[in-house]
Amino acid sequence: MRCACGRENPVAAGRCAQCGRPLEARRDARRWAVDAAAAASLAIALGAVWALDAPRWALRSAPPADSLLPEVLQTPDRDRPTGVFRPLRLAVTPPEYDDMGKLLASLGSGYQFTEIALDDLLNARRLAAYDVVFATCGGVPNEWLGPRIGRADRGGVGSFLVRPPIADRLRQALRSFVGGGRTLYASDWQFQLLEIAFPEMIDHAKRAKGAPQTVVAEVVDQGLARRLGRSIQLRFDQPAWYPAAFKEPEATPYLRGAFKTMDGREMTGPLLVRFPFEKGNVIFTSFHNEQQHSHIEQELLRDLVFATVTAREEADVRRTLMRGGFWPKERNLLSASAGSQPVVQEYALARPGPLQFVLGFEPRGARLRLSVAGPGGARYEQEGVQTFRIEIPNASPGTWRCTITPLEVPFPNYPFTLTVGEKSGGS
Numbered sequence: 001m002r003c004a005c006g007r008e009n010p011v012a013a014g015r016c017a018q019c020g021r022p023l024e025a026r027r028d029a030r031r032w033a034v035d036a037a038a039a040a041s042l043a044i045a046l047g048a049v050w051a052l053d054a055p056r057w058a059l060r061s062a063p064p065a066d067s068l069l070p071e072v073l074q075t076p077d078r079d080r081p082t083g084v085f086r087p088l089r090l091a092v093t094p095p096e097y098d099d100m101g102k103l104l105a106s107l108g109s110g111y112q113f114t115e116i117a118l119d120d121l122l123n124a125r126r127l128a129a130y131d132v133v134f135a136t137c138g139g140v141p142n143e144w145l146g147p148r149i150g151r152a153d154r155g156g157v158g159s160f161l162v163r164p165p166i167a168d169r170l171r172q173a174l175r176s177f178v179g180g181g182r183t184l185y186a187s188d189w190q191f192q193l194l195e196i197a198f199p200e201m202i203d204h205a206k207r208a209k210g211a212p213q214t215v216v217a218e219v220v221d222q223g224l225a226r227r228l229g230r231s232i233q234l235r236f237d238q239p240a241w242y243p244a245a246f247k248e249p250e251a252t253p254y255l256r257g258a259f260k261t262m263d264g265r266e267m268t269g270p271l272l273v274r275f276p277f278e279k280g281n282v283i284f285t286s287f288h289n290e291q292q293h294s295h296i297e298q299e300l301l302r303d304l305v306f307a308t309v310t311a312r313e314e315a316d317v318r319r320t321l322m323r324g325g326f327w328p329k330e331r332n333l334l335s336a337s338a339g340s341q342p343v344v345q346e347y348a349l350a351r352p353g354p355l356q357f358v359l360g361f362e363p364r365g366a367r368l369r370l371s372v373a374g375p376g377g378a379r380y381e382q383e384g385v386q387t388f389r390i391e392i393p394n395a396s397p398g399t400w401r402c403t404i405t406p407l408e409v410p411f412p413n414y415p416f417t418l419t420v421g422e423k424s425g426g427s
C-alpha cells in the first residue's frame with residue numbers, strides 16, 4: 001500500500017516502513033471545498049461565529065498521549081552532552097494538501113513525528129504531549145461545521161460556519177498550547193484556525209484568497225535571504241490559498257509578494273510570518289509542501305521546518321540579546337550532520353562597537369564550536385552543549401567570519417541558529 005510519504009509498503013503492513021504513519025485505505029478522497037471570503041465578513045458581522053473551509057471526512061485518531069516516550073532530560077554538563085536527550089516531539093495533522101510528514105521523513109531520525117487527528121487540536125491535554133504541532137493545509141472534520149453559508153472555491157460543497165462550541169475549544173486549546181512555550185506551524189487553509197484562535201493578530205485589510213499563479217516573493221528576512229537569495233519564485237497551484245494576513249509589526253514577515261486574488265484584485269502582503277504569543281510562537285506559511293517543487297522551493301520548505309523547530313530557542317536568544325541592550329541584526333537558520341563540514345557565515349559590521357554572536361540550540365545532545373575571526377586578526381572561540389554567546393566589547397568594522405564546527409550532533413540535519421547582535425541605537 002502506498003503511504004502518503006510516497007513509500008510502497010506490503011499490503012499487510014500496519015505502519016509505513018519509512019515514516020511510521022499508520023497505513024489505512026484512504027478514505028473517500030472527495031474534497032469538500034469552500035469559499036470563506038463571504039463567510040469571513042459574515043462571521044465578523046456576527047461577532048462570535050467563524051467560517052471554515054472544506055470539511056473533510058472523519059480522520060484517523062492519534063495514539064494515546066501516554067504511549068509517548070517520557071521526557072528524559074538531564075542537566076547538561078558544560079563540556080559534553082551526557083545522559084539521554086529526547087528529541088523534539090513533533091505532531092502533524094493528516095496530509096491533505098500539505099504533506100509535511102513526507103518532508104519530515106526526508107530529514108531523518110531527529111524529525112520523527114506522530115500523526116494526530118484534527119480533533120486533537122481541540123484538546124489542550126493532548127497537545128501538551130508535543131513541542132511542535134504542524135497544522136497542515138486541508139479541511140476540517142464534518143462535525144466542526146454548522147450552517148452552510150456559501151459556495152466553494154476548490155470544487156467542494158461549500159463554506160460553512162464553524163460550530164461555536166468547536167471554535168471555543170479550538171481557541172482555548174491552541175492558546176494554551178502556544179502560550180505554554182510551544183510552537184504551532186499552520187499552512188494555507190489553516191489560516192482559518194489561527195483566525196479563530198488568535199483573532200487579535202488578524203489584519204482584516206490584508207485578508208484575501210489568492211488565485212493560482214507564480215509569485216515572485218521578496219525574502220525580507222536577512223538570514224533567509226542569505227540562503228535563498230533576495231527573491232524567490234513560488235508556484236501556487238491551487239485556487240483560494242491564504243496570504244499571511246497578520247498584523248505587523250506584531251507578526252514578523254519572512255516573505256512578502258504581490259499577487260492576484262480570486263476576485264481579480266492585485267494585492268501585496270506577507271506570505272510567511274512568525275508571531276509570538278505569550279511564551280510560544282506561531283509560524284504561518286501560505287506556501288507549503290505539495291506537488292513537485294523547484295530546488296529553491298525545497299530549500300525554503302526545509303528552512304521552514306528548521307525555523308519551526310528552533311523557534312522557541314531563537315525567541316529566547318532574541319529576548320536575552322535585547323535585555324542586554326543589543327539589537328538582533330541577523331538570524332541565520334543552519335543545520336549540520338555528523339561529520340559534515342564546518343558552516344561558515346560572514347557578517348559585515350558597519351560601525352565599531354559591541355558585537356555578539358549567539359549560537360542558539362537546545363540541550364539535546366549536540367556539542368558545537370563557534371570560532372569568530374574579525375578584521376585585523378582578532379580571534380575568539382567557544383564550545384558548548386546548549387546556547388552560548390561570544391561577546392566582543394569593541395569590535396572593529398569590517399568582515400567578521402564565523403565558523404561553526406559540529407563536534408557532536410545527535411541526528412542528521414541538526415538545526416541551530418546563529419544570531420548577530422549589535423548594540424542598539426542603529427537599525
Ligand SMILES: [Zn+2]
Nearest residue numbers: 003005016019
Ligand atoms: Zn510513509
Ligand SMILES: [Zn+2]
Nearest residue numbers: 097137188189
Ligand atoms: Zn494549501
